[in-house]
Amino acid sequence: MSTMGRGHTHDPARQEELVAPAVADAFTLPASWYTRADVFQAERERVFSATWQLVAHSAALSKPGDYVTVNLVGEPLLLVRGDDGVLRAFYNVCRHRAGPVALGSGCRRAFQCGYHGWTYGLDGRLRQAREIQGTRHFDPEEYGLVPVGVADWGPLVFVNLDPAAPPLSTVMDPIDQEMSAAGFDLGRVAPRVRRCYEIQCNWKVYVDNYLEGYHIPIVHPGLFRELDYLRYQVQPRGHYSKQVSPTRSAGTGDAQSGYGRYEAGTEALYYWIWPNLMLNIYPDNVSTNVILPLGADRTLTIFEWFFLPEVGGEDVEATVAFSDQIQQEDIDICEHVARGLQSASYDRGRFVAARENGVHHFHRLMAAALPSHR
Ligand code: FES
Ligand SMILES: [Fe+2]
Structure with missing residues (x-):
């Protein structure tokens, strides 16, 4: 029988903790963690969506209306400096049919979705939904952009998709x-x-x-x-x-x-x-x-x-x-x-x-x- 291969009955770490607490005793993560699609999906949710992520420079967001769009491991995001001077971040996903509210970067007074033209304020509120009058029980207040945590550190701007995350500081x-x-x-x-x-x-x-x-x-x-x-x-x-x-x-x-x-x-x-x-x-x-x-x-x-x-x-x-x-x-x-x-x-x-x-x-x-x- 071959001694080569993925059998690890000799490996005490696998029976207890995946990676032993002391480096001298430990084995690395399994190779499959570097290839499996389910591990990658779990990383998106529990690692990249749960930590502060560097996405922009403060210099690009200095004046009211300055905005940048980014893709954070598959999540489209929009960062914008409001008229009140507050830096905000949102999912760059229209509440109507998930169109893009903004593209690229620049300076704007408001955002207009690139699909059917709903418009949103710099504060993320829905300002106008074209021809929505005949739709019953539609409250624009409930259809603002979904906010994301944002904070700066020196010249760097970070976001965090986890609403319960501790502050960047x-x-x-x-x-x-x-x-x-x-x-x-x-x-x-x-x-x-x-x-x-x-x-x-x-x-x-x-x-x-x-x-x-x-x-x-x-x-x-x-x-x-x-x-x-x-x-x-x-x-x-x-x-x-x-x-x-x-x-x-x-x-x-x-x-x-x-x-x-x-x-x-x-x-x-x-x-x-x-x-x-x-x-x-x-x-x-x-x-x-x-x-x-x-x-x-x-x-x-x-x-x-x-x-x-x-x-x-x-x-x-x-x-x-x-x-x-x-x-x-x-x-x-x-x-x-x-x-x-x-x-x-x-x-x-x-x-x-x-x-x-x-x-x-x-x-x-x-x-x-x-x-x-x-
Ligand atoms: S998807 Fe944005 S207006 Fe329709
Ligand atoms: Fe190196």
Whole structure:
């Protein structure tokens, strides 16, 4: 009888908790969690619809009437600054026959549905429903746009589809405090560059990869030369984890390096915030990575860079070029891993306890969010 395959009678973790509490004892999530349609559907409901999601910039929503539309893992949403100065978000779904109330972005006095023309105010109230007079017991007050939670943090705007979610500040406050203590001022940076990458892998493959530095010597030789790998640390904390990575020395890397610009020993801070947001913090810029599943096997990663105003174009270009190289290396390995996870030979792996505590932390959070998907 073959010893290869998906039988795991030797696996004590499977009998008790899906992912054991100690990284040294634990097995990873099953490979099927990276491919199954029912797991993806459950993630949409219990992970992406239950957490604060970065969807826009405050700068695009500064004046009354400014609006943006977004698609959040399949949910069409509309964000708008009201005449009263209040930022609001709604499902971008007309109450008549589910048409789109707004498209793209811009500035408007009201919204008119693109299907039969019902109009809504900036506050989401239904203002006019054409030729509705003969319809009995129709109260326009009951047919306003359905609201969604919205909040901003520095230049970033988040939404949350869960009406019972705790406020965004409970998520971001600890990170805010650590960033301030380290001297980073989110209030001074402004968006400069945006890059989107579509990857043929489950979104968790990409997050797993972000959460460990273990692959850096093999996958990212250029980055490895820049970082003090031995001092690279991952610190899981509740709903986020922090990676601390001091640079090795100034100017020792290749000329394209985004890191050679900084003094030796400069600490880059990398935050991952459950479930799909990364903040990469350097002395003169912050970048965000938003990881959005397009399906169980496809992922969109949106990278945006926010720089201090005094940073010149050459430094911006060097930073983005270096990041782009690392991203291409990550995309390549993640797409290989996505194929490997579909192999009959692989189900679950072990963690390298010294290096993969961040991945273990993520898998624990996933297992807790989807308790009935063994
Ligand atoms: S779907 Fe919006 S007016 Fe009909
Ligand atoms: Fe990587």
